[in-house]
Amino acid sequence: MLALPKDRRHGxxxxxxxxxxxxxxxxAGGIVGLAAAAGTLAIAYFKGRLVILDFMELRDAPIIWxxxxxxxxxxxxxxxxxxxxxxxAGRVDA
Numbered sequence: 097m098l099a100l101p102k103d104r105r106h107g108x109x110x111x112x113x114x115x116x117x118x119x120x121x122x123x124a125g126g127i128v129g130l131a132a133a134a135g136t137l138a139i140a141y142f143k144g145r146l147v148i149l150d151f152m153e154l155r156d157a158p159i160i161w162x163x164x165x166x167x168x169x170x171x172x173x174x175x176x177x178x179x180x181x182x183x184x185a186g187r188v189d190a
Contacts, residue, residue: 108150115139133180141173 119139122132148165149155155162 105150108146112143112146115143130181130184134177137173137177137180141169144169144173 119136122136145166148169149162152165154165
């Protein structure tokens, strides 16, 4: 019988591997466009959040530390998407 891991990090690791596989499948399948980019970035944000909470052990940290790290991740993700979106808008106008 399959034994489930007792440590949360094992489950987190499995989710990270699964999310990486999904991202590779989407991008290797030739799926392109704004929706594919947004989906890929959303998966990357999800993975980053899991790393912050479980591997950097901020899940039980004071709320200010969680807010700083999760806020930084959110701002960087939004900026990356904005730059990508603006690059697409520049291509259409040219």
